[in-house]
Amino acid sequence: MEGIILESVSKTFRHRPALFNWLGREQRGETRALTSVSLTVSAGTVLVLLGPNGSGKTTLLKLVSTMLLPDHGWISVNGADTRKQAGKVRQNVGFAVVTERSFFPRLTARENLEFFAALDDVARKCRKQQVETILQQVGLSHAADRLVMKFSSGMWQRLGIARALLKNPSVILLDEPTRSLDPGSATQFFDLVRTLAAQGAAVILATHSFQEALAVGDFVAVLDHGRLSAFRSLSALQQEEKLRSFYFESTGDFEESAQLVSRGA
Amino acid sequence: MTLGSLIDKTIAILRRDLLIAVRYRSGFVITAAGSLAQLAAFYYLARAVGPSFRPDGLDYFPFVLVGTGLFSFLISGMNSFVQIVQEAQQAGTLEILMSTSTPGPVLLFLSALSALTGHTLRLLFYLGAGLFLFGVSARTLNIASCLTILGLSIMSAMSIGIVAAAVQLAIHKGSAVLWLFSSASWLTTGALFPLTALPGPVRAVAQWIPLTHSLQGMRSALLQGARLPSLLPEISVLALFSLVLLPSSLWLFSWTLRRARLQGTLSYY
Numbered sequence A: 001m002e003g004i005i006l007e008s009v010s011k012t013f014r015h016r017p018a019l020f021n022w023l024g025r026e027q028r029g030e031t032r033a034l035t036s037v038s039l040t041v042s043a044g045t046v047l048v049l050l051g052p053n054g055s056g057k058t059t060l061l062k063l064v065s066t067m068l069l070p071d072h073g074w075i076s077v078n079g080a081d082t083r084k085q086a087g088k089v090r091q092n093v094g095f096a097v098v099t100e101r102s103f104f105p106r107l108t109a110r111e112n113l114e115f116f117a118a119l120d121d122v123a124r125k126c127r128k129q130q131v132e133t134i135l136q137q138v139g140l141s142h143a144a145d146r147l148v149m150k151f152s153s154g155m156w157q158r159l160g161i162a163r164a165l166l167k168n169p170s171v172i173l174l175d176e177p178t179r180s181l182d183p184g185s186a187t188q189f190f191d192l193v194r195t196l197a198a199q200g201a202a203v204i205l206a207t208h209s210f211q212e213a214l215a216v217g218d219f220v221a222v223l224d225h226g227r228l229s230a231f232r233s234l235s236a237l238q239q240e241e242k243l244r245s246f247y248f249e250s251t252g253d254f255e256e257s258a259q260l261v262s263r264g265a
Numbered sequence B: 001m002t003l004g005s006l007i008d009k010t011i012a013i014l015r016r017d018l019l020i021a022v023r024y025r026s027g028f029v030i031t032a033a034g035s036l037a038q039l040a041a042f043y044y045l046a047r048a049v050g051p052s053f054r055p056d057g058l059d060y061f062p063f064v065l066v067g068t069g070l071f072s073f074l075i076s077g078m079n080s081f082v083q084i085v086q087e088a089q090q091a092g093t094l095e096i097l098m099s100t101s102t103p104g105p106v107l108l109f110l111s112a113l114s115a116l117t118g119h120t121l122r123l124l125f126y127l128g129a130g131l132f133l134f135g136v137s138a139r140t141l142n143i144a145s146c147l148t149i150l151g152l153s154i155m156s157a158m159s160i161g162i163v164a165a166a167v168q169l170a171i172h173k174g175s176a177v178l179w180l181f182s183s184a185s186w187l188t189t190g191a192l193f194p195l196t197a198l199p200g201p202v203r204a205v206a207q208w209i210p211l212t213h214s215l216q217g218m219r220s221a222l223l224q225g226a227r228l229p230s231l232l233p234e235i236s237v238l239a240l241f242s243l244v245l246l247p248s249s250l251w252l253f254s255w256t257l258r259r260a261r262l263q264g265t266l267s268y269y
Helices: A057-065 A086-092 A109-119 A124-137 A153-165 A183-198 A210-216 A240-251 A254-262 B003-023 B026-049 B060-091 B104-133 B143-171 B174-188 B200-206 B210-223 B228-263
Strands: A003-015 A029-042 A046-050 A072-077 A093-096 A171-175 A202-206 A219-224 A227-233
Touching: A003 A057, A003 A202, A029 A057, A029 A072, A029 A202, A029 A219, A029 A227, A046 A057, A046 A183, A046 A210, A057 A072, A057 A093, A057 A171, A057 A202, A086 A093, A093 A153, A109 A124, A109 A153, A109 B003, A124 A153, A153 A171, A153 A183, A171 A183, A183 A202, A183 A210, A202 A210, A210 A240, A219 A240, A227 A240, B003 B104, B026 B060, B026 B104, B060 B104, B060 B143, B060 B174, B060 B210, B104 B143, B104 B228, B143 B174, B143 B210, B143 B228, B174 B200, B210 B228
Parallel strands: A046 A202, A046 A219, A093 A171, A171 A202
Antiparallel strands: A003 A029, A003 A072, A219 A227
């Protein structure tokens, strides 16, 4: 099937203290990042992931991208299993990560993108044109030949989005893509995501912004402490206030939120 | 992966490394100055030792020139594998690089190949400067033997480098392991003095280190004009090391990479 399927996916991170732990206070333990999460994102749709910090949003994206492998359950990307056919999955997935530290600072934006395009098997004859088009799409044409170590946070973020789109992926993963973008650039970005979905891409976008969710999403999934606590079509939640209520109900923070509102916070 | 795609990726990696190296301009000058200073130190050490000391029938300066040059080259080559993983961990590029369509071991291999190109230029500069500036004769040089020993030495060094990269991926201390290995090898492989100066048990251990055979073979080929048949013992041992170590090390790296993906430690450093 085209798109993304997660079936009973669980992921736990185990912490082992250092060898001479009596020198510090590091604790042994484990973090259950995801517990038995099942969901489907069809081709041509945008799923928005909402959830508090540490709820498992980034872990879920990393699992789909094969950066991580699940402990239990399975994930399929366009019919390929992320465990057994990781190479095939990587050919189809573009991932815009939230971190700024994922480029070569002493290369220009164009050089960085050309390098990653080569690693991602973008055909040599159309590589330059592809890089040019993507730079234009994310509004970085004017800074294409600037060393990326001189970029602002927003420019890093746009470059990350550009890299994710380089190979025309059929699955796009976006981790807080507009966190550092100005409102104008964010609006342009929303249009770009809608266009990509209309062209048939399956998109998962993790965010904390209700406005962003409503602007781009077809469906919303709420993660809370690694569990999928709610899943709904966004057509039923057209207003920001409705989505906000839905989110706080799903995370169990509704009363707390209501108290804050009544206190005028 | 097709050959065309492999060449394309190799060019992309070489271009990236060249561009970064050019933008750290001072690096070239510092490296060249360091090599010349090291050569001068060994030259005057050889003069101080005097002409009567002839290890393996060679003058001491050429002996130490080839020994230190090749030793540093091979250790730097091994170190490049660790550095590639370490720098990517610290720069935050490792997760992204390992999620591209290029398999992790291939990416590591190509990146190290690019680094080795730089180290080869440095080795040529070091040996060239030693031979010409300090008047060492290389009239007996046997090119076929030199290239055979060099090729096999690089393969065995790559294997050790890939193991160290796997250690870096697993416990983030690959450079410490390699430092331990290089310190022990400095003593045991005969880079600075002949193996006959060492006690019997240490000499026996030295035979299990590929570098020992690389240094012996290269000195014979470069300074004594040894032909391939007479280098058969060194060639056989180095070929055996490469044959066993190279696939094992690639398997180990793939296994460690998969383990890091399972444990979620790929981005740790």
